[in-house]
Amino acid sequence: MRIGMPHMGNLYIPFKALFQRLNMDFVMPPCNNRHTLSLGVKHSPEGLCIPFKLTLGNLIEAAELGADTLLMPAGNGICRLGYYAKVQERILHDIGYNTNIVQVGVSERKLFGILEIIKRLSNDAPWIKIIPAFRFGLAKLNALDRVEKLVQRVRAVEDIKGTANKLYSEAVKAIDRADDYKSLKRVERDYIGQLNQVSRNDAQPLVVGISGEFYVLLEPFSSLDVETELGKLGVEIRRNTFISEWTKFSWFLNPLGMNEKERIHRAALPYLKRDVGGDGWETVGEKVLHAHEYDGIVHLAPFTCMPEIVAQNIMPSTRESIPVLTILCDEQLGKAGFLTRLEAFVDLLYRKRKLTGKNN
Numbered sequence: 001m002r003i004g005m006p007h008m009g010n011l012y013i014p015f016k017a018l019f020q021r022l023n024m025d026f027v028m029p030p031c032n033n034r035h036t037l038s039l040g041v042k043h044s045p046e047g048l049c050i051p052f053k054l055t056l057g058n059l060i061e062a063a064e065l066g067a068d069t070l071l072m073p074a075g076n077g078i079c080r081l082g083y084y085a086k087v088q089e090r091i092l093h094d095i096g097y098n099t100n101i102v103q104v105g106v107s108e109r110k111l112f113g114i115l116e117i118i119k120r121l122s123n124d125a126p127w128i129k130i131i132p133a134f135r136f137g138l139a140k141l142n143a144l145d146r147v148e149k150l151v152q153r154v155r156a157v158e159d160i161k162g163t164a165n166k167l168y169s170e171a172v173k174a175i176d177r178a179d180d181y182k183s184l185k186r187v188e189r190d191y192i193g194q195l196n197q198v199s200r201n202d203a204q205p206l207v208v209g210i211s212g213e214f215y216v217l218l219e220p221f222s223s224l225d226v227e228t229e230l231g232k233l234g235v236e237i238r239r240n241t242f243i244s245e246w247t248k249f250s251w252f253l254n255p256l257g258m259n260e261k262e263r264i265h266r267a268a269l270p271y272l273k274r275d276v277g278g279d280g281w282e283t284v285g286e287k288v289l290h291a292h293e294y295d296g297i298v299h300l301a302p303f304t305c306m307p308e309i310v311a312q313n314i315m316p317s318t319r320e321s322i323p324v325l326t327i328l329c330d331e332q333l334g335k336a337g338f339l340t341r342l343e344a345f346v347d348l349l350y351r352k353r354k355l356t357g358k359n360n
Helices: 012-021 034-043 052-064 079-095 110-121 127-157 163-177 180-195 212-217 227-234 243-248 259-267 280-292 308-318 335-356
Strands: 001-003 069-074 101-107 206-212 233-239 296-302 326-329
Touching: 012 101, 012 163, 012 280, 034 052, 052 069, 069 079, 069 326, 079 101, 101 110, 110 127, 127 163, 127 180, 127 227, 127 233, 127 243, 163 180, 163 212, 163 227, 206 212, 206 280, 206 335, 212 227, 212 296, 227 233, 227 296, 227 335, 243 308, 259 280, 280 296, 280 308, 296 308, 296 335, 308 326
Parallel strands: 001 069, 069 101, 206 233, 206 296, 296 326
Antiparallel strands: none
């Protein structure tokens, strides 16, 4: 059995560490690029969203590398994610790949479900091997997210633009190479130290929240790397969606049941009283919760995504007054127009701050 999976940010690194420790054959397709997208667009129904098209492109590339078992996120909500795996498996068979897609549930059993899948794929490896391997994967995931959160702050105020991105790229590779807890901790400590020493200006940066559908939030290629582009404009990013945060609020690691999503849902209740699928409920709730912390919000949504369309139409009607820029992501999104919209939005936020006298 050779296992492959689609890209979603740096999620492949903890999975790679997990599978290596269980001596499982694991391959990853190249990072998302124009070729990946063209493969997905070619073989997808036109009306489906960019997460479907990019993950399909990844799965085709993984199959070309010999993967016969493919992991694909799944869910049981209203979002179309619930049937992506079945449709993609049928497409792969139709174009000649004899592959099996294993759905990794992200809604129902959370980490319990993932552990059960790992046990099955590892030819029923003993739990005494699976649990330590899984914990090491989680340690890498947490290290990656801690470094990324710092990079989001440093980008906005660095004197030499691109310094934080360069260090981040090096840190990701070093974390990927780390083969034990000691070296992993050393790498994380080293790069956090280097990022803290980056030469910075004295500007008070705008603070912009990034909200929306989880795939386009976590996979930079799908959103034309909006976070880096905002950093170049001197904007500090606050993104609440991190896979490590999701694991913290899973019952498996948090038996007291504290759930960040419940707090977000309560905040959204005056405007949206039930789940509309995907991350639509969370998008509305995050605007309400953080309106007094952020100068503005960039709302990322795949084109044709019903849950985010619902959220997009509700947000202008909330009492919380904060500018929101919605960017619909698909293969037609052009870089020049995208950058022009970001620049105009940032100019608007600076003008609003000047008029209101707000200074973060």
